[in-house]
Amino acid sequence: MKRLVTRKVSIALVLSFILVASFTALAAAKPLIGVSIRSLSEERWDREKAMMETAAHELGADIMFTDANHDEALQNSQIENLIARGVDVLVIIAQNSDVAAMGVQMASEEGIPVIAYDVAVFHPDAIYLSFDSVRVGHEMAKAIVERVPKGNYMWIGGSPTDDNAYLVREGHFQVLQPLIDSGDIVLVGEQWSPAWSPQEAMMHMENALVANNDKIDAVVASNDGTAGGAIQALMEPGLAGKVPVSGQDVDLAAAQRIAEGTQTVSIFKDVRVLARVAMEAAVELANGQTPSALNGKYRNAERGIEQDAILLDVVPVTQENLYEVIIKGGFHALEDVYRNVPKSEWPEQ
Numbered sequence: 463m464k465r466l467v468t469r470k471v472s473i474a475l476v477l478s479f480i481l482v483a484s485f486t487a488l489a490a491a492k493p494l495i496g497v498s499i500r501s502l503s504e505e506r507w508d509r510e511k512a513m514m515e516t517a518a519h520e521l522g523a524d525i526m527f528t529d530a531n532h533d534e535a536l537q538n539s540q541i542e543n544l545i546a547r548g549v550d551v552l553v554i555i556a557q558n559s560d561v562a563a564m565g566v567q568m569a570s571e572e573g574i575p576v577i578a579y580d581v582a583v584f585h586p587d588a589i590y591l592s593f594d595s596v597r598v599g600h601e602m603a604k605a606i607v608e609r610v611p612k613g614n615y616m617w618i619g620g621s622p623t624d625d626n627a628y629l630v631r632e633g634h635f636q637v638l639q640p641l642i643d644s645g646d647i648v649l650v651g652e653q654w655s656p657a658w659s660p661q662e663a664m665m666h667m668e669n670a671l672v673a674n675n676d677k678i679d680a681v682v683a684s685n686d687g688t689a690g691g692a693i694q695a696l697m698e699p700g701l702a703g704k705v706p707v708s709g710q711d712v713d714l715a716a717a718q719r720i721a722e723g724t725q726t727v728s729i730f731k732d733v734r735v736l737a738r739v740a741m742e743a744a745v746e747l748a749n750g751q752t753p754s755a756l757n758g759k760y761r762n763a764e765r766g767i768e769q770d771a772i773l774l775d776v777v778p779v780t781q782e783n784l785y786e787v788i789i790k791g792g793f794h795a796l797e798d799v800y801r802n803v804p805k806s807e808w809p810e811q
Contacts (some may be wrong), residue, residue: 493523493748495741496549498541498565500557500581502529504658504687505713506733507555513737514553521745532657534558534623541565545572550748553740554588556581559625575747578769579740582625582760589753590760590771591740593731595626599633599684601778602708605727606680607637609706612646613679616670618663618692619654620684625762627654630684630710638682650674655688663691671699681707686716686728693724712779712788717799720784730777730787739772785809 495518502508511527518525528544530537534557544552545568552569556562559582566576566585578588606615617634620627641647651673653666663683670678676699683689689709696702706726709716711733719725743753753772760771779787789796789809800808 493550493745494548495523495525495551495553495744495748496541496544496547497525497527497553497555497579498530498537498544499527499555500530500537501532501657503531505715506711510733510737513734514741517738517741518744521741523741523745523748525741530557532557534561537562538565538568542568545569545574549574551744552576553579553744554581554583555579556583556624558623559584560623577740577743577747580626580736582629582762582767582769584625584762584765584767586767586769588769589743589747589756590769591736591743592626592760592771593736593774593776595629596633596636598710598729598731598776599630600636601633601729601776602630602684602710602727603634603637603682605778605780606682606706606708607641607647609726610680611641613648614650614674614677615647616650616667616678616681616692617652618666618681618683618688619652620658620688621656622654623656624658627658627684634682634684650678655684655691658685658687660687660691660694663688664695665691667692667695668698671695671701676701678705681705683708685709686711686713686725689725689728690715690719693719696724712793714794714798717779717784717788717794718802720779720781721800721803723781727778727780730779730793731774732777732791732793734793735774739774743772 499507528540537557554562562583563585566583566588569576570587576588578590580592651670655662681692683692686709689707692707693702696705702724708727710729712728712730716728739755746753755772756770758771758773760769788794
């Protein structure tokens, strides 16, 4: 009888070990996504971090983040650390499109796929996931030209180390260059803003106003941060709201400026979709699959780079469609966007 009991206990122990091993194997099979963010001091990246985290967990993946705080060397060091911690897929929001290529190379050598999230990384092994940045720039400039078809224009670019800034510029000048060539538009200044800094943009705008005796008719700024800096400078001579200014991202401050009338347009790139698609693609890559959302190519002729790409659509947002696209679409709340506008002027719900 004792032998029978002992045998039953042994079988039970074996079965429990098998169950524990099975659960451990399942846990180990859970994809681990590493996300290298260039700086969480920028509103949109902090917001998208939360979106990615939610989406990853819904898709059954674990996720870890690093914050490079605008330091390109630190970003590569953090990427190396993510690789060492055993991530299955890397998502990189690059501080410097050239420098981050080293991070992709390190991942590639370990067989880890990489998604370049909304900022190109100049390495052929990265998959580019973004909105059509050339179209973003085109729509920005088009909205400004529709309001001011002739006059003195100031151009304020993004970071010169971010390939996105050049793609946006390309779209800008698809619209602007023919009018510059015809003499309808006089470009009184062109300045880049390292790290997309609003402070840099404000300084450029202040200098341009002084140099041109405040005679600037329109500003093509490359994102909402640089738009905010330009508008801050326009307040001093009382030109905020009179001089049209462009941007992109529709961050909360920009949405408020559009509601108030100091910013003319911001290009809405639904980052909720971007974050979700990034996590879906990452899980597919972790499982050895080709991302189902692939729909194009990213090419950089200067560096001889061609990458698979996922390109998403964009929407220009002005006062006319701010409520419809941003409020009804659930991106920002009505009371947040219109808080500086008298309630009598709020849109009807």
